[in-house]
Amino acid sequence: MDVVFWVLLVVAGCAASVGWRLWSFPGGWERAFAGTYAAERRRLAAARRAVRRLRWAAGREMAGARLTVHRRTAAHRQRVRAAQRHLDRLGDPGSGAVLVRFGGAALHEHVVAFDGTSIPLAGLRVRDEHSGGTSHLYLTRPDGRVHHETYAHGEHAEDDVRRFAVRVQNAAADENDFRERRTVMIAAAEADLDAARADTTARDRAREELAEITERHRLDTRLKAARAELAAARDHWHRTSGRRPR
Structure with missing residues (x-):
């Protein structure tokens, strides 16, 4: 029973691999596996990897910058709330x-x-x-x-x-x-609250950094070039096979 299970598992894995290759390189068995089209497959795969790599790197940097903005904004709000609670306790203990x-x-x-x-x-x-x-x-x-x-x-x-x-x-x-x-004590607490509200340096700097990163990625030509290369590889594949890959 165990042998049958493992045989079926291997067969299923092979089938999935073949199916993925046929889907990635459409146009028939020869297009997906024959050495004749190996160079075209390499070009298409490399273009896909380049786009994925650049998009992943940009997304990771943007996500990190957004998280920093979120954390610093939350820290500023928490400091203001803590100062307000302290003042409220002094006013009504x-x-x-x-x-x-x-x-x-x-x-x-x-x-x-x-x-x-x-x-x-x-x-x-x-x-x-x-x-x-x-x-x-x-x-x-x-x-x-x-x-x-x-x-x-x-x-x-x-x-x-x-x-x-x-x-x-x-x-x-x-x-x-x-x-x-x-x-x-109330006067000091009021001053602390005013200072907490006014101290937005860390939050504002995080927002500026996010804006700078966003603009840098907007102007970055590498992803645009990688997408153009991927589009060209897809166009070539489509012209020669009649099928347009993803």
Whole structure:
């Protein structure tokens, strides 16, 4: 069975090769295989190879130049988007990353949240008291409003409540510092965004190189000459065989 398979495979390969040669050099068996027409076949094959080689080289160079334009354009857009996101975060920082969780509370970079109640850290004052087996946490906003949380010592140790209060107070101090620096940081971020938008040197140079390569290939006479030679070889083949090759 294996022998039959390999025999059939060889026969199929030979048939495909013969078919390809007859298609490449039309006009009958003699035209495709006889030594009498070997020179004409060589001329036609060489003309085809020359055109393919020049077209492939030009296509490869053009594709590389287009890819460079695409990559540099994408890199410029990415830089602009990153600068815009940084500026947006400074303008509206939101809650920020979670720094620590304690019971039902979550301390973020810019707020502290208690069961859905979100309290900004800016200007927040923190005080804790402990008595009768209960800890009390008082958070006073800049407008004087107070948020009160209680923790039974059976669920939360007094020292843990104290440590959480300290973390909130330190986070509030960091937020105050951030708010003081934010005006300067926003100005710097705006300058970075303007610089990112204006810095199109790499992208523009890639576009110029693509235009130069395109124009060079447009003016290049080698491919035109190769195509003329291929057309002449086809014409000659057609005149002598009655069949026009591809």
